[in-house]
Amino acid sequence: MSERGHFEEHCFVSGHTACAGCGQSMAARLVADVAGKNTIVTNATGCLEVFSTLAPQTAWGTPWIHSLFENAAAVASGVEAALIHLGKLDSIRVISQGGDGGTADIGLQALSGMLERGHDILYVCYDNEAYMNTGIQRSGLTPFDAHTTTSPRGTHSSGNPKQKKPLVEICAAHHIPYAATASVGNPRDVQTKVKKALDIRGPKFIQIHVPCPLGWGSEPVDTIKIAKLAVATGLFPLVEYEYGRLLRVTKLPSPKPVEEYLKLQGRFKHLLKNAAELKKVQEVAQKNIEYYGLNSKA
């Protein structure tokens, strides 16, 4: 296989060093392939950047730039400004991407600036629910009761005491044209949403839920199954906002009990024999279902 031939087919190619079953690498390929060749990508520091561009190799078939952990949205703003100056923004798309930490925590300010200024950029957050690149530390998007190395389970702890930061709402609150969540468990939905976003001018945001076998203590083979269960239990709702209004959700006529999702992951194993904590996680799912009207008839 010629190297070029490889890039002819995909904009993000295999041969990189992601772990087996890495949800983020699958989602990144889905995004890159929908976006196509006429795209410039800016990437935050994190697993995706590290496993895809170990010098002198790269997995990227589109122009791609990594600067730092918290500035991908600002670098993208500069790329977009340059494309306007060069008169090329009509034909070239800009995508900025980062992990949950790089987006919801340390990069939130730069992201908010990018959204507020109205740049024509799609920002994609690959949400694997912790700082994975540095060894599974808690982030603002780590779910309730998940064990991480900085929110460990113990005799006085049942894991992360906080719930996920409402990132998509924070972005939608900027009244941008499009803000959505998606899951690598539903690749067609991911691609539909990315395509929809890229057809809109202005700032767009998509948060994609991506299981991390190493960080979540799950089997690589279960990545897609686990991603689907997060949606099916109501723990990761799939929603779409336009100009600040919630317009569409993926309905759950009969949500699954959260145990089905939790039991496949080592990060939650301490909950399985703890009825009180299990109940709390079930309540998190229930709140989501009610908040977004996931089980209401459309």
Add this chain to the structure above:
Amino acid sequence: MKQFLEGSWAFADAAKLCRPGVISAYPITPQTHIVEHLAQFVANGELNAQTINVESEHSAASVVLGSQACGVRSFTCTSSQGLMLMAEVVFNIAGMRMPILMICANRALSAPINIWNDQQDSVSLRDSGWIQMYAENNQEAVDLVIAGYKIGEKPRVMLPVMVCVDGFILTHGMEVVDMPTQEEVDQFLPPYNPPYKLDVEKPLSLGLLGGPDVYIETRYAIQKTMEDVLTILPEVGDEFKKKFGRESVRLIEEYRLDDAEVALVAMGSVCGTIKDVIDELRQKGQKVGLLKIVTYRPFPEAAVNKALAKVPYVGVVDKNISLGATGALYTEIKAACSHDKKISGFVMGLGGRDITKNSIESVFSQSKEKVNSCTFVDLHNDLLWEEFRV
């Protein structure tokens, strides 16, 4: 054409003449007037650029990194806390070999918060891989901006350039400046055409993970390039002089050094005061002179050594302090000179404390009396603990 201008206006004009396509900055005293003027130029249609009003200096530096990476000449400017907030990106820009030009309006660092001038901000980032030049007056600053782009953008160089101007003293000072015309600058500074950029026709990945097997070579390459800049910069200086008739673009300036018995070494606007004092002391028969450091990075060690070769007593004026050691320039002058030379270090002007002619005179005489590596000048004893008083 000669014009009587506020410094910031002149610097903004100089930046405009270089035709940057993207400008991004965040307001901080005493840099603000520069960005305000540039914004007005764009608003008036006098400059075809995108101005991106970001939410922080970290993002300002990141925006110009992104735009420069697309092959568009970019400009930013900041001061003090802003430069500190940018610091992470400042190193990153140099590592990525993006020849952005920044004006740093030099200001003290907090705490205590202080908006007045010293050079602690830019000196603290001397190790970042940026070419650093310090202007004595507004004319020099204008010239260094125009030449700075040309130097940084040379395919052999591809390094960012920081033009340092003393806050308030230069940024808010009114001076006559000979402003080049657009035509002259266009003849001198060709459009930016980098050897690598983000381009969908020729996709490249920039900013890769560089492990132990490649990292040190990237540093070595910058180090060797900095050595080259010691030759390239004076060459551009010669071109500049041919075109504009001024000698501003250089590594060092020697002022009445030939037969000097005592010389001060300094950077920036204080050199003007020192020159005045020298002229007065010379009239009284004292053999005094000045070595002005224009280019601080790369450090012109050989030129410094040569310029001071015959001067027995040297006093180094630092508007910064490496706390726990000495002024930064002092260490480097000391390292550049032979051991038998008597070199003293003076820390002065921090946080906007006036550097008067009297202070300079006293520094000249102290340099001859006894060698001291780090003397703070003009302290208010009443503010100090008793045992600290001088």
